Amino acid sequence: MEPIRVLQVVTIMNRGGLETMLMNYYRKLDKTKIQFDFMTNRLERGHYDDEIEALGGKIYRLSPIKPGNYNKYFKELDEFFKEHKEYKVVHSHINENSGFVLKAAKKAGIQCRIAHSHLSDLKLDYKYPFRVYARRNLKGNVSDYFACSKRAGEWLFGKEISNSGKVTVLNNAVDTDKFRFNEEVRNNIRRKLDVEGKKVIGHVGRFNPQKNHEFLIDVFNEIYKKDKDIVLLLVGDGYLKEKIEEKVNKLGLDKSVKFLGVREDISELMQAMDLFLFPSQFEGLAVVMVEAQAAGLKVITSTGVTKESDITNNVEFIELSKGAEYWADIIINSDFKKKDSIKMMISKGYDSTNNVKWLSDFYTNKYV
Numbered sequence: 516m517e518p519i520r521v522l523q524v525v526t527i528m529n530r531g532g533l534e535t536m537l538m539n540y541y542r543k544l545d546k547t548k549i550q551f552d553f554m555t556n557r558l559e560r561g562h563y564d565d566e567i568e569a570l571g572g573k574i575y576r577l578s579p580i581k582p583g584n585y586n587k588y589f590k591e592l593d594e595f596f597k598e599h600k601e602y603k604v605v606h607s608h609i610n611e612n613s614g615f616v617l618k619a620a621k622k623a624g625i626q627c628r629i630a631h632s633h634l635s636d637l638k639l640d641y642k643y644p645f646r647v648y649a650r651r652n653l654k655g656n657v658s659d660y661f662a663c664s665k666r667a668g669e670w671l672f673g674k675e676i677s678n679s680g681k682v683t684v685l686n687n688a689v690d691t692d693k694f695r696f697n698e699e700v701r702n703n704i705r706r707k708l709d710v711e712g713k714k715v716i717g718h719v720g721r722f723n724p725q726k727n728h729e730f731l732i733d734v735f736n737e738i739y740k741k742d743k744d745i746v747l748l749l750v751g752d753g754y755l756k757e758k759i760e761e762k763v764n765k766l767g768l769d770k771s772v773k774f775l776g777v778r779e780d781i782s783e784l785m786q787a788m789d790l791f792l793f794p795s796q797f798e799g800l801a802v803v804m805v806e807a808q809a810a811g812l813k814v815i816t817s818t819g820v821t822k823e824s825d826i827t828n829n830v831e832f833i834e835l836s837k838g839a840e841y842w843a844d845i846i847i848n849s850d851f852k853k854k855d856s857i858k859m860m861i862s863k864g865y866d867s868t869n870n871v872k873w874l875s876d877f878y879t880n881k882y883v
Contacts, residue, residue, distance in 0.1 A: 518550040519882050524607040524616050528553060528561035530777055531721060532802040533608050533633045536687045538563055543871040546571055549878055554595070556580050556588070562777060580612050582645050592616060596623035603627060603882050610634055610671060614652025621656050627881035631661040631685070632671035633799045635821055661685050666821040667799035685874070687802045688867040691857050693782040694809035704787040708773065714745045714851055717788035719781060719803040720795070722753030727794045727817070730835065732759060734794065736766050737843030747772045750784060785810035789851040793820065794835060794842070800824050809860050811853035815846055826863050827856040
């Protein structure tokens with residue numbers, strides 16, 4: 516028998532949180548039974564595209580979803596589902612824009628239409644009216660509601676649906692074995708990064724306003740004033756990266772802040788870290804926080820991040836309004852020792868090996 520083909524709808528398969536979560540599950544699937552294909556709304560290739568194609572997945576590229584392009588996008592969706600009758604399960608991860616996709620899927624007669632929330636907030640900007648318009652399309656077009664946390668479910672679907680028990684929280688699980696402490700890996704990476712003998716603070720995330728890099732650098736600057744024997748690793752890319760590099764240089768921190776770009780070896784980099792700093796404006800339930808805890812790291816994060824992110828009792832939440840100096844004092848006085856938390860991660864349902872069976876069964880049962 517041919518495997519069940521599930522259509523995963525994303526913006527682009529770059530190394531972001533939800534994309535990494537999807538790949539964690541995809542790699543573990545029995546692909547003789549279930550195969551993932553991907554619909555994106557970017558024409559360029561994503562970081563994971565080569566791996567997806569090597570695993571047997573197909574990638575379909577539609578036009579960007581943006582005001583002024585809606586009619587073209589809606590037409591492409593209708594044409595896609597008319598042409599591709601093989602999909603009976605559509606799993607959309609593009610938050611409020613999922614309504615557009617699932618409306619077209621419903622029109623095409625697809626019974627299983629999953630909307631999956633990965634955020635807990637979005638700041639007001641010029642796109643807000645368009646987001647309201649997109650969100651209206653969710654009503655009546657979703658068959659199954661997924662979220663990475665209870666808070667993320669409430670944000671996208673509303674409290675009435677969330678409190679009704681209709682929302683399934685699918686944990687942002689990771690391959691915990693990859694993050695298990697290995698002293699040889701730690702020493703090797705620290706040597707390559709030239710941070711031997713240093714305390715290492717790490718951050719992984721796109722350089723965009725949500726991740727709050729401006730404040731992060733302010734905090735590190737305050738830390739550095741009191742402890743010169745400390746290093747900050749910044750992993751990721753984004754349109755604000757150049758601005759943050761300029762700020763780092765202006766503050767004279769260029770020898771102590773390392774910009775590592777987009778990396779494939781996150782698990783190894785986290786072995787080299789001693790503490791994870793994550794002052795986001797808001798988050799659903801960030802995959803990197805799950806990874807950091809699997810690596811045994813203490814995590815310092817903001818109250819804009821859902822409390823559900825604390826899986827290991829090793830996360831401290833601080834209000835951003837407390838200011839950079841307050842944050843710095845908390846970090847300096849923190850315990851930089853790693854904590855063996857793998858068993859706890861597994862017991863709380865954050866191991867992708869264990870969780871993939873549930874997801875496989877869900878798709879199989881929905882394939883009608």
